[in-house]
Every structure is written in structure tokens, then in C-alpha cells.
Amino acid sequence: MTDVIFERLALIGIGLIGSSISLAARRGGLAGEIVCSSRRPETLQAARDLNLADHYFADPAEAVRGADCVILCTPVGAVEVITKAIAPHLADGVILSDVGSVKKAVIEQISPHLPASAHLVPGHPVAGTEQSGPSAGFTTLFDDKWCILTPQQDVDRVAVEKMIAFWRGCGSRVDVMDAAHHDRVLAVTSHLPQLVAYNIVGTVTDLESHLETEVVKYSAGGLRDFTRLAASDPTMWRDVCLTNKDAVLEMLGRFSEDLSSMQRAIRWGDGDALHALFTRTREMRQKIVDAGQEIDVPDFGRNNPDGSP
Numbered sequence: 001m002t003d004v005i006f007e008r009l010a011l012i013g014i015g016l017i018g019s020s021i022s023l024a025a026r027r028g029g030l031a032g033e034i035v036c037s038s039r040r041p042e043t044l045q046a047a048r049d050l051n052l053a054d055h056y057f058a059d060p061a062e063a064v065r066g067a068d069c070v071i072l073c074t075p076v077g078a079v080e081v082i083t084k085a086i087a088p089h090l091a092d093g094v095i096l097s098d099v100g101s102v103k104k105a106v107i108e109q110i111s112p113h114l115p116a117s118a119h120l121v122p123g124h125p126v127a128g129t130e131q132s133g134p135s136a137g138f139t140t141l142f143d144d145k146w147c148i149l150t151p152q153q154d155v156d157r158v159a160v161e162k163m164i165a166f167w168r169g170c171g172s173r174v175d176v177m178d179a180a181h182h183d184r185v186l187a188v189t190s191h192l193p194q195l196v197a198y199n200i201v202g203t204v205t206d207l208e209s210h211l212e213t214e215v216v217k218y219s220a221g222g223l224r225d226f227t228r229l230a231a232s233d234p235t236m237w238r239d240v241c242l243t244n245k246d247a248v249l250e251m252l253g254r255f256s257e258d259l260s261s262m263q264r265a266i267r268w269g270d271g272d273a274l275h276a277l278f279t280r281t282r283e284m285r286q287k288i289v290d291a292g293q294e295i296d297v298p299d300f301g302r303n304n305p306d307g308s309p
């Protein structure tokens with residue numbers, strides 16, 4: 001149990017990430033009270049049914065009143081409109097944060113609208129699932145996962161320390177880095193794999209009409225793992241592509257070049273080149289396992305996350 005860090009925590013958006021923050025903050029005793037807002041009545045009702053907060057508001061401007069910490073938990077594409085709506089109602093000295101998968105664009109969208117007394121400490125919990133909505137959240141989502149904070153240089157140090165303590169209290173390991181650096185790193189580790197998965201499953205979907213039964217029947221032969229990623233929220237990933245355009249295009253360019261090299265190796269029967277590549281890629285997986293980011297069991301620990309047989 002950590003000490004209360006915020007007297008009143010306002011979560012704007014209460015889907016997978018917002019609800020998981022609420023559950024983790026309650027587990028850690030991190031907030032005196034938690035309020036939430038969501039634009040659709042059915043989402044707000046679902047949050048109420050799940051008892052995810054102490055108070056519920058349709059209007060985000062109402063929700064932020066008196067809050068000493070506000071976390072935007074909506075898709076990246078919505079943060080500017082929401083910030084404009086809540087800005088006049090923010091308490092003096094409030095910490096404003098978010099959970100967006102892209103950080104530079106979020107700062108550009110939020111900063112111009114914030115009152116001078118607000119402290120902007122953007123965040124990105126590098127944890128999630130392909131599920132959406134309040135019922136998808138769970139208390140342990142952030143346990144031992146990284147949360148990256150990207151405050152600008154001149155942001156109040158106390159505000160940054162509070163957000164570090166908050167995310168640690170939610171179970172995360174915390175790193176602080178520059179927003180542009182975050183966006184390049186995540187373009188490699190998250191955005192590129194996601195877009196490759198969308199592309200593979202898109203290609204398969206086009207072929208499905210004449211191979212239909214076999215595609216689903218034999219999907220365990222590789223396709224299944226890509227469909228998990230490709231089932232992720234379309235709005236979230238549309239916004240990631242549009243707001244991290246430069247880094248994403250750079251990584252897709254590199255990927256296309258490497259794909260062409262592979263095509264050439266296959267066409268020319270260059271088994272040595274293929275074998276060398278497939279050996280290097282195995283080493284990458286071992287590094288990820290060694291770093292504690294994956295479990296070395298055949299199903300990736302999906303059925304038994306603790307690695308038990």
C-alpha cells in the first residue's frame with residue numbers, strides 16, 4: 001500500500017486503459033477519490049456497473065473540477081478537443097497527463113490550450129491487450145510493465161516525481177525520456193509490428209474468399225499470432241499512424257527494403273543469406289526473454305502467465 005498521491009484523480013475516458021488505471025490506483029491506495037467521464041452513456045453505465053469510480057460524469061469539464069490529477073485515457077485523436085473543453089475548469093496546479101501511444105503530437109495538441117499553472121506530464125503505459133472498453137480492464141495490467149513519461153525540460157520536477165510515484169504504485173517500471181525519442185523507439189517496437197500484422201491479415205482476408213475454410217482451419221501455422229495484433233482497436237491505430245507519421249513511414253521504408261532483400265534471396269536460392277537472417281532473429285527473441293519481457297514457453301506464457309506448465 002502506497003500513500004495517497006492524489007486527492008482527486010479524474011480519468012477522462014474509461015476504456016481498457018482508464019479502467020485498469022482506476023483498478024490499479026485503488027489497489028495501491030493512490031487516490032483519495034477517483035472520478036471518471038466518458039462520452040457515450042452506455043460506456044459510463046458500464047463503468048458504473050463495474051464500480052470503477054466514485055463519481056461519473058458525461059461532461060469532462062465537470063469531471064476535472066477540483067481534481068489534482070487528470071489523466072486523458074482516450075484515443076490520441078481526441079486529446080486536443082478534450083483539452084480545449086476542460087482547460088477553463090482545471091484546478092490551479094493540476095497535473096495533466098495522458099496514456100497515448102504517441103507523445104510528440106500529444107504535447108503539441110495539449111500544450112497550447114493549458115493554463116499556465118497546469119503541469120503537463122505525458123505518459124504511455126507500454127501495456128495493453130487487443131480488447132477495448134471498461135470491462136476489458138484489469139488490476140494487474142501494468143504490473144512489471146514499462147510506463148514511459150515524456151515531460152518537457154521545464155516541467156515542475158515535483159509534478160514529474162508524483163507521476164513517477166503514481167505509475168510505480170500502479171505496478172509499473174518507469175522511464176523518463178524525450179517525446180521524439182519515445183516516438184521513434186515505439187515506431188520500431190510497437191507501431192511497425194502492428195502495421196505488419198494488419199498487412200498480413202489484410203492480405204489473407206483478400207485471399208480468404210477462395211481458400212476460406214483452409215485459412216481458418218490451419219491458422220495456428222503462424223497466422224493466428226498475427227490476428228491477435230490485427231484485432232486491436234482500429235481508432236487507436238488509425239490515430240497512431242496519423243500522429244506518428246514520420247517515424248512510422250521511416251520504419252515501414254526500412255521494412256520494405258528488407259522485404260525486397262528477402263524476396264531476392266528466395267528468388268536466387270541464397271540459402272546462406274536466409275539462414276543467417278533467421279539465426280539473427282532467433283537471437284533477438286532470446287534477448288527479449290533474457291530482459292524479462294517474455295516467457296520462454298511454447299505458447300508465450302499466454303495460458304499460464306507465470307510460466308507454470
Ligand code: NAP
Pocket residue numbers: 012013014015016017018037038039040041043044073074075076077078082099100101102124125126127128129130131132133134233236
Ligand atoms: P478504449 O478501451 O477504446 O477506450 C477509449 C475511451 O475513450 C472510452 O471511454 C471512449 O468513450 C473514449 N473515447 C473514444 N473516442 C473518443 C472521442 N473521440 N472523444 C472523447 N472520448 C472518446 O481505448 P483504450 O484501449 O483504453 O486506449 C486509450 C488510449 O490509450 C489509446 O488511444 C492508446 O493511445 C493508449 N494506449 C492503449 C493501449 C492498448 O493496448 N489498448 C496501450 C497503451 C496505450 P466512449 O466509449 O464513451 O465513446
